[in-house]
Structure formats: C-alpha cells, structure tokens
Amino acid sequence: MSSNCGLNLKIHSSSLTQFEASVTEGFPFCMSRFVGVNASDINYSAGRYDPSVKTPFDAGFEGVGEVVALGLSASAAFMVGQAVAYMAPGSFAEYTVVPARVAIPVPGLKPEYLTLLVSGTTAYISLKELGGLSEGKKVLVTAAAGGTGQFAVQLAKKAKCHVIGTCSSAEKSAFLKSVGCDRPINYNTEHMSTVLRQEYPQGVDVVYESVGGAMFDLAVDALATRGRLIVIGFVSGYQTPTGLSPVKAGTLPAKLLKKSASVQGFFLNHYLPEFRGAMDHLLKMYAGGELVCEVDTGGLSAEGRFTGLESVFRAVDYMYMRKNTGKIVVELPPSVNNLSYHAIQLVKGGMFENLITVNMSKVWNIGPKNAIQNK
Numbered sequence: 405m406s407s408n409c410g411l412n413l414k415i416h417s418s419s420l421t422q423f424e425a426s427v428t429e430g431f432p433f434c435m436s437r438f439v440g441v442n443a444s445d446i447n448y449s450a451g452r453y454d455p456s457v458k459t460p461f462d463a464g465f466e467g468v469g470e471v472v473a474l475g476l477s478a479s480a481a482f483m484v485g486q487a488v489a490y491m492a493p494g495s496f497a498e499y500t501v502v503p504a505r506v507a508i509p510v511p512g513l514k515p516e517y518l519t520l521l522v523s524g525t526t527a528y529i530s531l532k533e534l535g536g537l538s539e540g541k542k543v544l545v546t547a548a549a550g551g552t553g554q555f556a557v558q559l560a561k562k563a564k565c566h567v568i569g570t571c572s573s574a575e576k577s578a579f580l581k582s583v584g585c586d587r588p589i590n591y592n593t594e595h596m597s598t599v600l601r602q603e604y605p606q607g608v609d610v611v612y613e614s615v616g617g618a619m620f621d622l623a624v625d626a627l628a629t630r631g632r633l634i635v636i637g638f639v640s641g642y643q644t645p646t647g648l649s650p651v652k653a654g655t656l657p658a659k660l661l662k663k664s665a666s667v668q669g670f671f672l673n674h675y676l677p678e679f680r681g682a683m684d685h686l687l688k689m690y691a692g693g694e695l696v697c698e699v700d701t702g703g704l705s706a707e708g709r710f711t712g713l714e715s716v717f718r719a720v721d722y723m724y725m726r727k728n729t730g731k732i733v734v735e736l737p738p739s740v741n742n743l744s745y746h747a748i749q750l751v752k753g754g755m756f757e758n759l760i761t762v763n764m765s766k767v768w769n770i771g772p773k774n775a776i777q778n779k
C-alpha cells in the first residue's frame with residue numbers, strides 16, 4: 405500500500421459515483437467508525453487476490469459503522485443511526501456504501517463486533533465444516549493469540565477439546581490462558597517440537613494453521629493418526645516477493661499416507677453462504693458472555709494508538725512485528741470531510757430520487773431545512 409492508492413484520499417471520483425449510484429438504489433451509506441486489519445491486507449494490495457485488478461483500487465476488508473443515509477429499498481431493514489458491521493472490499497474508507505445484503509445490524513458501535521467478521525467467522529466455519537471437533541480431541545492453533553486464532557482457541561474449547569496454542573510472548577501466553585487455552589507454547593522460550601513430542605506423543609487431532617513455513621512442517625509432523633490440518637494461511641510468507649513460505653512439500657505425501665492424515669485449505673470467500681449464520685451464532689455467543697473478542701488498537705505501538713486511516717500503515721507493520729494480541733482495529737473518529745461536502749451537493753441538487761433519509765448532522769451541518777428528506 406502506498407499513500408497514492410486512495411487510502412489517504414478522503415474521496416475519489418469512483419467513491420462518489422458509487423455513492424451516488426448506490427444510495428439511490430437503496431444501499432445503506434455508512435460512516436465507518438472501526439476498520440479491521442488483516443494479515444492478507446498486504447496480499448490484497450500486492451494484487452495477489454485478483455491479479456486482474458489494476459491499481460489504484462480500494463483496500464480493506466471490513467468495518468463497523470453508522471448508517472448516515474438510506475435509500476428506499478433499504479429502509480425496511482435499516483434505519484439512519486443504526487450500527488452495522490460489514491465485510492466489503494474497500495473498507496479502508498471514512499464513508500462506505502454497503503450493499504444491504506452484507507450489512508449486518510449490530511447492537512452498537514463497538515470494535516468487538518468487527519472482530520467477528522473475517523476473523524471470527526473464519527474460525528467458526530472452518531472448524532465446523534472441516535474440523536470434526538469432538539470432546540477430548542487435541543487441537544493445535546498456531547498464531548493462537550491473533551485475530552482469528554483467539555476464536556479458534558475458544559471455539560475448540562467450547563467443543564470440549566484440549567487446546568494447544570502457539571504464540572511469541574509471555575503476554576500473549578497469559579492471554580491464551582485467560583481464554584481457556586490448555587497449553588500455550590511461547591515459541592521464543594520453548595522448543596515447539598520438543599513440547600509436542602514429549603507432551604503429546606500420540607499427536608494432535610486437528611491443526612488450525614495460519615503461519616506456514618517451518619510452523620507448517622512442525623504441525624504436519626505433530627499430526628496424530630487420522631489427524632487433519634486446516635490451512636488457514638501462511639503469514640510468515642506474505643512479506644516475501646511470492647507471498648509464499650517454503651515447506652517440505654516433497655515428503656508431505658509420505659507423511660500423510662503413513663498417518664492417514666489430511667491437509668485441507670480453507671478460504672472464507674468460498675464459504676459465503678455460511679457467513680451470515682456464523683455471524684448470528686457468534687453475535688449470540690458474545691452477547692451471552694460466552695466469547696471474548698480481544699481488540700488491539702495499538703496499545704504497544706511506540707507511536708500511539710491506531711486512530712484515523714493514516715494509521716492503517718502503522719497497524720499493518722505492528723502485526724508484522726508480531727505485537728498484536730487479538731484483532732487489530734483502527735478507529736476512525738467521526739469527521740467532516742470532502743465526501744460529506746459532495747454528499748451535500750448531491751442531496752441539495754436533488755440527485756436522490758429515492759432517498760428517504762439522510763442524517764445530515766453526521767454528514768455536514770447544513771441546517772434543519774435540508775437535513776431530512778422524505779419522499
């Protein structure tokens with residue numbers, strides 16, 4: 405990502421056109437208050453997700469925001485002032501037009517709801533569909549104290565599994581203990597393969613594997629007979645030119661055969677039909693006090709907390725310095741900006757035939773006369 409990719413711009417013409425077209429079609433228009441940082445933001449901005457996409461394109465996968473304008477067809481499901489969580493490309497933006505089908509009403513403007521979107525649902529759906537979890541199974545989670553790892557740990561505990569989680573510091577280890585992880589392994593102070601060999605001689609039944617490279621190799625070696633490893637990611641390779649981290653692929657077929665073990669990939673985008681149900685389930689768990697949604701807004705960052713879109717770059721670096729515990733979230737304070745100005749011009753100019761409500765106090769203070777339009 406660079407400062408000319410649209411991140412630092414308050415608005416560019418495509419946003420305005422999208423805003424104009426979409427709001428008139430009735431999609432909620434949101435003021436973003438929290439945006440989520442993901443390990444794959446750098447894969448996306450490097451063009452690895454869709455090589456056909458040419459720069460400049462909008463980055464960011466998810467946010468939580470407040471509905472500030474609403475078209476007719478969205479009015480049955482949404483209200484101005486409502487908090488919504490959304491997974492939508494281009495979410496690193498102060499204002500976002502969110503397709504109604506992906507805007508999920510949430511009880512309030514809290515970053516915890518954001519943690520459930522990409523990170524929570526990835527853990528929930530992958531473990532449900534591929535994990536085969538049941539009581540007593542041994543589950544190894546790598547990057548266990550991170551955005552998605554924290555949910556894999558807790559969901560495996562809910563399924564009455566024995567959970568082992570890898571991490572890089574004593575603080576993360578303490579966090580893992582606090583969310584029920586039976587055996588945190590701080591790989592900077594303990595030798596992982598020794599711990600696994602000595603404490604789990606029969607191997608582990610399921611691995612939720614996010615790190616790749618040497619960690620993947622260790623996890624394959626630690627698989628039990630009929631064990632299964634779910635490839636969630638390979639973050640250790642994302643900063644390399646290829647985005648990959650080398651593994652001992654040559655010996656993999658023999659290792660799997662000898663244990664009747666399996667390795668299977670999981671990519672959330674291929675499970676979108678399950679997304680909404682997963683969100684509903686996780687929201688209920690959180691509301692019932694059954695789930696910790698740990699948020700990291702840069703408490704350990706030397707330059708201070710992540711506030712404003714300009715801090716997205718710092719937040720990504722923070723993740724790659726392995727400092728985060730929980731989900732990295734950037735807060736966007738409510739602000740008046742250029743898009744607000746353009747929104748007013750469009751509203752004033754009668755661009756929105758089907759626009760039923762605009763909360764102008766959140767967009768721009770142009771006086772009560774123009775504040776609400778009902779058609």
Ligand SMILES: NC(=O)c1ccc[n+]([C@@H]2O[C@H](COP(=O)([O-])OP(=O)(O)OC[C@H]3O[C@@H](n4cnc5c(N)ncnc54)[C@H](OP(=O)(O)O)[C@@H]3O)[C@@H](O)[C@H]2O)c1
Pocket residue numbers: 441442443444522523526547548549550551552553570571572573576614615635636637638639640641670671672673723724725726727728730731732
């Ligand atoms: N398949 C999917 O659909 C899907 C969806 C979401 C996320 N993911 C994957 O899940 C993984 C975690 O993503 P996330 O966004 O939740 O990130 P995260 O876990 O919040 O942060 C990444 C963590 O990875 C660990 N790590 C180990 N080696 C690393 C390295 N060389 N460089 C950077 N970090 C390293 C660090 O924890 P420690 O310091 O404790 O080791 C770091 O905090 C990634 O592989 C991501 O691609 C996949």
